[in-house]
Amino acid sequence: MKRTAVAVSAVALLLPLAGCGGSAEAGDGSTVTVTVGYQSKTINTVTAGTLLRSLGSFEKQLNALDDGITYKVNWQDYATGAPITAQMTAGKIDIGSMGDFPLLLNAARGKQLNQPTRLVSVTGYNLRGGLNTIVTAPDSALADLEDLRGKKVSTSVGSAADGTLVRALQRAGLDPEKDIEKLNQxxxxxxxxxSAGSADxxxxxxxWPGLLAYQGKAKALYDGAELDxxxxxxxxxxxxxxxRRPAVLDAFLKAQAEATDYLGEHPxxxxxxxxxxxxxxxxxxxxYxxxxxxxxxxxxxxxxxVAALKEDVPILKAAKLTGDVDVDAFVDDQYVKKALGAEYAERLSSAPPTAASExxxxxxxxxxxFKTPAxxxxxxxxxxxxxxxxxxxDATTGTLWFADKAVWVADGEQLLPFLTTATAEAxxxxxxxxxxxxYDEALERAS
Known part of the structure; x- marks a missing residue:
């Protein structure tokens, strides 16, 4: 009977990691270590990382292979996608999860180093772009994107959040390279x-945006969903x-689907x-x-x-972070189609739930x-x-936010929430x- 062991997660990038593929004879079979890179606090990836690991679904699927191999899963936790890509192209991480912009850098770097990678499934998404938000200090006088002119804005260059910043500034008529001081952090x-005031x-x-708002350390300045x-x-x-290990990848994708179903059934x-x-x-x-x-x-x-991923390429090229990326070659859904079988078509055609207050x-x-915010x-x-x-x-984008952190508008009998002052005033x-x-006035009107 095959056994599955879970290795202790390492967070230091320079620690030696065991890549998959090397096997050592152990008893009646070999031992294979599968190294999974994930971002525990980037919670849009939980079905391929934090939640998946917590449920033990991947290990259970590996056990079910019953192929005489002892599998060890080595979970590696990182803050962003960049170090995951570095370790993948060095042959030290087998499966990783990250955002759309880092995925493109993953594809480009893999091709450059002759260590090609493939996008095989999606974890979470927002069709309007609401996963990224620009925030400012809670007592800041900044009210809209125009107010960022000449200001210091922190972001992680090459991330999806950086892409949101670039696009938002361009739409507002600002030059992302000249009109703000970008801090790559x-x-x-x-x-x-x-919080310290060294970034505006x-x-x-x-x-991060939701966490800082919840803690009272920030307020929303721009909702990424405005980009649509x-x-x-x-x-x-x-x-x-x-x-080399299609059965292992199949097990991972089936486990990811299980974690996705668990999240949907037990949010x-x-x-x-x-x-x-x-x-x-x-x-x-x-x-989130x-x-x-x-x-x-x-x-x-x-x-x-996939279409959105193609639209992201010019943003990264303009920032000189990558050249052309063949998105069609990078995307390979054959594995997830096989793993999910007949239910794949149903998942492919599914739509996000209708916006609601909770x-x-x-x-x-x-x-x-509740049917309405009121x-x-x-x-x-x-x-x-x-x-x-x-x-x-949000009354315009549908992006969910904390009721006590929203900007409220009274319009006749209607009580409408907005993420930002700018959209409320518009x-x-x-x-x-x-x-x-x-917010207190809104509560009083509703009581």
Whole structure:
């Protein structure tokens, strides 16, 4: 009988890592170490990383192979996708997960070093781009993108959040290279810089914007969903590994599908699991990964996501981070199609859930859903001491946000939430009689 062991995760990039493929005879068979690179706090990848590891689904699928091999899974945790790519192209990580922009760099670097990689599945996505947000300090006078002119903006160059920053500035008529001072920083460093005042704004990916807003350390300045361009994270694999160990990759993709289904069926429990593993507040995890969260999880490689990936290439080329990338050659969905079988077509055609308002009551293992933000406010006003978290979708983009951190507008009998002051004021300007009100005023009106 084959056994599966879990190796201790290493976080230091320079530690020696055991790559897959080397096997040593052990008893009646060989031993193979599969090294998986993931980003525990980039919670849009949990179905290929944090949650998957917590559930033990990959190890169970490997056990089910019953091929006489003892498999060891070596989980490697990183803050961003760049070091995962470095280790993959060095032959030290077999399977990795990262965002769309890092995926393109993964493809380019793999081809450059003759260590080709392939995008084999998707973890989570947002069809409008809401996974990335630009935030500023809670007491900042900055109100819109134009206010960033001449300011210091922290981001991680080459990341999806950097792509959002570049596109947003360009649409606002600003030159990303000349009109701001871009600080290339890791997310945690950028968050500290924002708090210390050495950065005026921060453009980052999940879960940093939501975390900082939840902690009262930031407010949203720009919702990435305003771009109306899909953003996603996905799973990449070394091509030689996929060809040499197709059964292992198949086991991984089946396990990813199991983790995806678990998240969909038990969103609160999944949020708690991820929170326990990462130290992130459960309320923040649920903002992104909940039943109506910012991210939708599905391993299918949807055509609109591939199309968006192609639109990302010029942004990276303009930043001189890569040359041309053959996206069609990089995307290889044959493995996930085989792993999921007949259900793949159903997943491919599935759509994100309809936007809704949610309350997570204290002590509850499930949330309550409301048709309108006003109905949610009525509930919160009547149960102020019994609410763990309340979430509302932006009135224009549908991006979920914390109700007490949203910018509220009263328009007749309507109470409308917005992520940012700019979008709220834009709505007010186009609707006579509408006005911005405080959260407390919104609660009072709804009670």
């Amino acid at each position: 890791q997310p945690a460093v950028g968050a500290s810089a924002l 704004a921060l453009s980052q990916f999940v879960a 361009l899909p953003t996603f994270h996905g799973v990449t694999v070394r091509e030689d590994f996929a060809k 609160v429990a999944a949020a708690e699991r991820v929170a326990d593993a990462t130290g992130l507040p459960s309320e923040v995890v649920y903002l 990964n909940g039943a109506h969260g910012i991210a939708t999880f599905d391993p299918a490689v949807k055509p609109q996501l 309350v997570w009551p204290k002590g509850a293992d499930e949330t309550r859903t 109905e949610l406010l009525t509930y919160v006003a009547r149960h102020k001491d019994g609410v763990r978290a309340a979430y509302v979708p 709505y007010v300007a186009g609707h006579g009689g509408a006005r911005v009100i405080t």
